[in-house]
Amino acid sequence: MPFVNIRITKEKGEPTIKQKQELIEGVTELLARVLNKNKASTVVIIDEIDTDNYGLGGKTITEVRKEQNNN
Numbered sequence: 452m453p454f455v456n457i458r459i460t461k462e463k464g465e466p467t468i469k470q471k472q473e474l475i476e477g478v479t480e481l482l483a484r485v486l487n488k489n490k491a492s493t494v495v496i497i498d499e500i501d502t503d504n505y506g507l508g509g510k511t512i513t514e515v516r517k518e519q520n521n522n
Contacts (some may be wrong), residue, residue: 452492453482460512461499471497 455478457465466474475495480490502512510518 452494453486453488454494454496455482458496458498458500460498461501462516466497466499 457474457478460469478495479490482493483490502516505512507515512515
């Protein structure tokens with residue numbers, strides 16, 4: 452049984468429900484086409500990560516984005 456975990460940042464109202472549905476469908480189709488996997492047994496999980504919950508260079512991504520927008 453294929454198990455795919457997608458981690459994506461949750462920013463500016465995205466990903467939307469429609470976008471998540473498209474990701475799940477697209478990944479399932481890709482596994483079926485490329486690896487000949489059964490769609491019915493393919494599991495796709497999307498983890499949405501808030502930008503306050505990870506960092507780069509000692510700052511949260513929220514802080515990094517604010518600094519980038521101010522430059």
